[in-house]
Amino acid sequence: MTENQWQQLLAVLDGELLDPLPVGFIIDCPWLPNWAGISIMDYFASESRWFDANVKAIESFPEIMFLPGFWSEYGMCTEPSAFGAQCTFHENDFPFAEKICADAAEGASLKKPNPKTDGLAPFVLKRLEHAQPLIQALGHEIRFAVARGPLNIAAFLMGTTEFLMGLRMYPDETHSLLRTITDYLVDWTQLQKQTFPTIDGVLFLDDVVGFVGSDDFDAYVKPYLGDCFNAIDARVRFFHNDAQGMICAPHLAAMNINLFNFAFDHPIDEMQQTVGPDVALFGNIPPSAVLALGRPDDVAASAQAMLDTLPDKRRTIFSCGGGMPPEVSTENIQAFLNTIHS
Secondary structure, three states, X not given: OEHHHHHHHHHHHOOOOOOOOOEEEEOOOOOHHHHHOOOHHHHHHOHHHHHHHHHHHHHHOOOOEEEOOOOOOEOEOHHHHHOOOOXXXXXXXXXXXXXXXXXXXXXXXXXXXOOOOOOOHHHHHHHHHHHHHHHHHOOEOOOEEEEEOHHHHXXXXXXXXXHHXXXXXXXXXXXXXXXXXXXXXXXXXXXXXXXXXXXXXXXXXXXXXXXXXXXXXXXXXXXXXXXHHOOOOOOEEEEEEOOOOOOOHHHOHHHOXXXXXXXXXOOHHHHHHHHOOOOEEEEEEOHHHHHHOXXXXXXXXXXXXXXXXOOOOXXXXXXXXXXXXXXXXXXXXHHHHHHHHO
């Protein structure tokens, strides 16, 4: 992000009403490589092609905040790989981390990895170290530490069904697994901050949070996700969950979260009322059905409807309800931007 974009982001969090209204998107491997004309494998394997794809995005849309900005990532594989998950990569499909635990007891026995040496995390940092001078030459800085959340990682390591069953059937073992994962995530977040002192934001992504009920949320989400968001002292504390979001919405501020990207099927005005005045919103037109598969006039109509339902446009960055999905066209992004800025 540029310094001006960073200041605009902080102003949104402080409740200022910006003119024009701010627009932002989370961009990573589901959208960016193919939009930039390269394969997903090339995006992961080549530092220069990864960098060029990000540059194409920021130069094509200088008025848009792309968060976290120059995201060094390997899809869902970065954190599970540190625990020993086999990661499968295809030329032009999303990578996948295979589960490594047959049951909750095996999950409880996992040891905490070292983010300096284990899995793909060292490669994430090295790519950013190599690119940092080029990023800064463009007037941008590395602003965010980024990781998948503890429930998301646990679901990869155990399998989603097995993990969710473990919440109810094997609470002690599940708590042990989540504590190990969370302690690793705290180390990983702190290492990113130590490596890049310009970091003043954190982004955790965890859709599995949206799969649990209120009792399990209190027991298994609040303590661990809260520890993640308190790992470093950061002014921007950004949470992505585009599954069921109302389960977590009233508790975001208590977990030290001040920016929330949520699912498109939650009305933005209802979400604004639910999260309260201490949390800004990042959303939320339908990402696939409208932004990716619609025509530019469909995107414009959806964006206008979002604006019309939100009387108070403070503490909002206008986006889609999730990360940028595959196949979103330049024309549709421009239609969204034009509508929000009109």
